[in-house]
Amino acid sequence: MPASQREPLSSDDRTAAPSLTTEWSRALGLRVPVVNAPMGGVAGGRLAAAVTVAGGLGMIGMGSAGSAAALRGELRHTTPQAGRFGIGLVDWVVAAEPELLDVAIAAAPTLISVSFGTDASWVGRVRDSGIRTATQVYNATDARRAEDAGIDVLVARGAEGGGHGAVEMATLPLLDAVLDAVSVPVLAAGGIGSPASLAAVLAAGASGVWLGTHLAACSESSLSEAGRRALIAADGTDTIVTTAFDVAMGLPWPARFPARVLRNDFTARWAGREDALRTDEQARAALTAAVDADDPRTAPIDAGQGVGMLTAVRSAAQVIDDLCSGAAHLLARTP
Numbered sequence: 001m002p003a004s005q006r007e008p009l010s011s012d013d014r015t016a017a018p019s020l021t022t023e024w025s026r027a028l029g030l031r032v033p034v035v036n037a038p039m040g041g042v043a044g045g046r047l048a049a050a051v052t053v054a055g056g057l058g059m060i061g062m063g064s065a066g067s068a069a070a071l072r073g074e075l076r077h078t079t080p081q082a083g084r085f086g087i088g089l090v091d092w093v094v095a096a097e098p099e100l101l102d103v104a105i106a107a108a109p110t111l112i113s114v115s116f117g118t119d120a121s122w123v124g125r126v127r128d129s130g131i132r133t134a135t136q137v138y139n140a141t142d143a144r145r146a147e148d149a150g151i152d153v154l155v156a157r158g159a160e161g162g163g164h165g166a167v168e169m170a171t172l173p174l175l176d177a178v179l180d181a182v183s184v185p186v187l188a189a190g191g192i193g194s195p196a197s198l199a200a201v202l203a204a205g206a207s208g209v210w211l212g213t214h215l216a217a218c219s220e221s222s223l224s225e226a227g228r229r230a231l232i233a234a235d236g237t238d239t240i241v242t243t244a245f246d247v248a249m250g251l252p253w254p255a256r257f258p259a260r261v262l263r264n265d266f267t268a269r270w271a272g273r274e275d276a277l278r279t280d281e282q283a284r285a286a287l288t289a290a291v292d293a294d295d296p297r298t299a300p301i302d303a304g305q306g307v308g309m310l311t312a313v314r315s316a317a318q319v320i321d322d323l324c325s326g327a328a329h330l331l332a333r334t335p
Helices: 023-027 045-053 068-081 091-096 099-106 121-128 140-148 171-181 195-203 225-233 244-249 265-270 274-278 281-292 305-309 316-332
Strands: 034-036 058-062 085-090 111-115 132-137 153-157 186-189 208-211 239-242 259-262
Touching: 034 045, 034 058, 034 316, 045 058, 045 068, 045 085, 045 316, 058 068, 068 099, 085 091, 085 099, 091 099, 091 111, 099 111, 099 121, 111 121, 111 153, 121 132, 132 140, 140 153, 140 171, 153 171, 171 186, 171 195, 195 208, 195 316, 239 265, 244 259, 244 265, 244 274, 244 281, 265 274, 265 281
Parallel strands: 034 208, 058 085, 085 111, 111 132, 132 153, 153 186, 186 208
Antiparallel strands: 239 259
């Protein structure tokens, strides 16, 4: 997408309190161009509903432990939103439990995303049901392949992002590459944690943002209180990219998609020693116990490099309002 054709940004009423919209967000009926990342185990129906009420598009995330039954449970929280929500799925989880996609389509959301794989057979079925489609991409080749498959909106997820994803390019260079490669709308993800970083990706041409870590710490998320405290205590240097947790828990994540998590005692011991970890039953049992006990000193907590901007547990509405109003004011100052 040539720079001259990139997403037109609107900051209305620049002399008063400017609003923040894009052509893509207006087409979806959103007040702000914000989508919450469908973080497995964190982005449940309560968070999705709160993000939608705040003017964005709330997403329910079905991650590694996603199931049709779990999705049905979370969908109960979205009923008042009359379809103004999305559902995010993991490719290899859907392959193992096809009913998960059936339930997602039957819920008639605004958007369904399926990421972390190469099978695009789901796209036509979802679009034929009148539902928009999305997927994460990590380079220009990914982006062209997704556009050719008929996907409606792409998520350029940079290496700074929390949770699983490829670590090939940082967010802004990736966004530039994807925007130049495709003509469909592109959302930016990874390390966005302030009005300035939100303004930067919108000014660069993104149609919106796919916001993870900052919403993970919100009061409406499904993250535990211990997990929230760990996020708030961390700074941007306290994350690490590793496959250690996936190996220990026996999760079949493709090698291309390690996870960015908070450093803790487990990563200090096992990051880079995954081969030994595979056969260490005692270490794997200790991790399972720590997860059950909600102990972030050992259990995994997904976090992007913007985590240092977190200072308190707030509502999704407060986070979105602060980010968007601040970004709108910054963009309004731009000649």
